[in-house]
Amino acid sequence: MDDCIVRAIAANGSIRAFSAISTNTVEKARKTHNTSPVVSAALGRMITAAAIMGAMLKAENALITLQITGDGPLKGVLVTSDSHSNVKGYAVNTNVDIPLRADGKLDVGGAIGNGSLRVIKDVGLKEPYSGSIELITGEIADDLTYYFAKSEQTPSSVGLGVLVDTNLSIKHSGGFIIQLMPDAPEEIINQLEKKLLTIPYITQMLENSADAEEILKIILGDFNLEILEKTSIDYKCDCNRQRVEQAIISIGKNEISKIIQEDKKAEITCQFCGKVYDFNEEELKSLIIEDC
Numbered sequence: 001m002d003d004c005i006v007r008a009i010a011a012n013g014s015i016r017a018f019s020a021i022s023t024n025t026v027e028k029a030r031k032t033h034n035t036s037p038v039v040s041a042a043l044g045r046m047i048t049a050a051a052i053m054g055a056m057l058k059a060e061n062a063l064i065t066l067q068i069t070g071d072g073p074l075k076g077v078l079v080t081s082d083s084h085s086n087v088k089g090y091a092v093n094t095n096v097d098i099p100l101r102a103d104g105k106l107d108v109g110g111a112i113g114n115g116s117l118r119v120i121k122d123v124g125l126k127e128p129y130s131g132s133i134e135l136i137t138g139e140i141a142d143d144l145t146y147y148f149a150k151s152e153q154t155p156s157s158v159g160l161g162v163l164v165d166t167n168l169s170i171k172h173s174g175g176f177i178i179q180l181m182p183d184a185p186e187e188i189i190n191q192l193e194k195k196l197l198t199i200p201y202i203t204q205m206l207e208n209s210a211d212a213e214e215i216l217k218i219i220l221g222d223f224n225l226e227i228l229e230k231t232s233i234d235y236k237c238d239c240n241r242q243r244v245e246q247a248i249i250s251i252g253k254n255e256i257s258k259i260i261q262e263d264k265k266a267e268i269t270c271q272f273c274g275k276v277y278d279f280n281e282e283e284l285k286s287l288i289i290e291d292c
């Protein structure tokens with residue numbers, strides 16, 4: 001099954017809904033970073049959420065970044081997506097191994113610990129929008145639900161799931177974001193709240209091989225669901241040598257001189273895709289911009 005995002009409305013536009021299948025994308029991230037199962041789950045949930053929230057952006061060159069920092073062994077996860085759901089991300093500690101939860105699930109909340117979630121939206125305006133919340137559980141879906149309520153005043157239901165196979169590959173990954181529009185009638189709000197209490201866990205839907213459309217049918221099938229669009233998701237890094245050069249220039253003359261003195265070369269690894277960029281002494285010298 002190819003990865004995709006399905007965008008829909010329901011209840012005559014009172015509800016907007018997105019669902020995603022992100023198995024291949026998350027598997028690509030897992031292979032890139034060689035993550036342990038609980039880290040794959042955390043990174044995968046973040047990737048699914050970022051891909052959907054990227055698809056929510058209307059501006060063509062818009063970017064969204066989700067960043068979690070916590071005091072648990074995972075320390076942090078950062079994921080970014082453009083409006084076409086080209087995502088990339090990394091975890092600070094890729095090799096966390098902690099016991100499963102009592103219910104047998106990977107303990108993402110335990111790996112992240114207490115901390116905060118920041119959402120940065122760059123839609124091409126002078127200042128990017130940035131909203132931040134304290135983590136509720138560190139399970140990511142709960143935290144995003146709280147973020148939408150608190151920072152965007154939008155009542156939402158978020159489900160994110162990643163199933164890791166016994167060989168450590170990603171068996172299933174996907175999720176949904178359901179939101180009430182400001183004009184939603186009371187009756188629809190009550191009906192939806194009741195419905196959400198009865199739906200299976202997203203992991204169960206994925207285990208049953210539900211595709212993105214089926215996920216929305218399970219949740220909103222009784223709400224006059226209208227599928228609007230289906231778009232793709234991919235794990236893509238857009239790093240290049242020129243950007244890395246800019247990053248080196250930005251650390252300044254003194255720092256570059258120090259590197260030249262101590263190592264005579266630099267090896268810069270892209271955090272998102274692992275690509276290595278080598279710089280010899282001459283190349284480093286050419287990146288020293290004299291202060292004027």
Ligand SMILES: [Zn+2]
Nearest residue numbers: 237239270273
């Ligand atoms: Zn890269």
